[in-house]
Amino acid sequence: MTAPEGLPEITVDSDLAALIVAAVDLLDGDVVVVTSKVVSKAEGRVRTGDRDSALAEETQRVVARRGTTTIVRNRLGLTMAAAGIDASNVAAGSIVLLPIDPDASARTLRRRIHDLTGTVVAVVVTDTAGRAWRDGQTDIAIGAAGLQVAVDHAGLTDSYGNELAVTLPAVADEIASAADLVRGKLGGRPVAVLRGRADLVLPLDDAGPGAASLVRPDGADLFGYGAREAVVRALAGDLDDQAAFGARAERAELAQALARVPAEPASRAAVCFAHGWTLEDWQAAQPDGAGASPPHTP
Template structure:
């Protein structure tokens, strides 16, 4: 049996503004390449366009740094207003060095600067720059988008919301899932036989993360403007469990 996975960056995605309907944006992109939404499609959607549609902007001029933010900013040489936002979005500061603050985000993900970003964000006031926060609940965002697509085209489409992050012991960023709907994010293979009949003891496959990383190759990190990637050919189990299953419990995390 031949196994094939195809990835297509849906073209012509416009700059997303607060309140935009992402299901409309995506279906118009399908039509642009003469593709019809189909059962089993997986849409990998960049976190940034989800956050923009949900108006997850913050204006630094409106942020009043707290004493802890001022102290941390002094150590990390970061804008105290940005540091305050990072603390508000985080449960705990894990590591720090000049320019970078590694935190456990309120969502549970370990992330640099709480995922707050300034890249590819238009601001018409240099004295009051805008920054973009992660979606408040990415799993819910993914589910809402999946439901809207199903209502409009009747296809059973899974949705993954991805972001980029660094990894312990490895250079470079990689895409990973911060939200998902309609796809089993973590496939448990424990107990299944390998090629020689030995039972697998620890193997769990991060399906959503692997697809998020694959999608990131086409999305890029700079001016590519391709924030939605269609994956076809992947065999997956449908699930309403969100991507929080991918987060390792703190007591099992050997890096903390």
């Protein structure tokens, strides 16, 4: 993987694909990895203001709050601090929003590169994100075209004969992270090229599933809210907040959870809400119909 030097400052008037092919000789099967920031600059997604001024329009819902930090699920379905709005490597007083449709941006770059060079490459658009349970950040793929973004190993066996059940390497994210390593954050090299994995590159007429296919649907993730936010949302009991808690739990699972909280209506209602039930549903589901509750286990 290499990161060419010499790209100029990208603006809304830049032909990003032309600048890329001028900086590096591409071959069929290469993967071109581009930061979302230069894609956004080329697409006119720079505006004056600060993060707070754009946060609401870029947010689907708040995931967690901790002091001045707000983690949200943004309009692309990505869970990021400040919705992925960036104020670095841009003029003071300006911010950069993520591309409107990063997968479409990747498709456009891929086609334009082919028009200019005749080569069939894949394109990955990246952005930086934190990770739950881990300090530091790494780049992930937020857009992709012409790339097998994940490799499903389910059903294969390892060298010991064990069947792999849920092994699904997110190769688009692995490529994004490797590209960040060679580009550097302050090197002024927003593009990297991976060579040697042509097996992941799809034919020109096949754009692939895109990076959006790696985003779990809302409610499918076990951590739809941060710890503090989950308590507040469950107690508030707004039906618009319930989807992030996931599918309705089985009655036995809810019974186990209720056994861990005091036999007090507000607490029980919040636990029911977080499990996709109402307290009234739970009470009606009891065998005697009288709303019997499991004993509280402190």
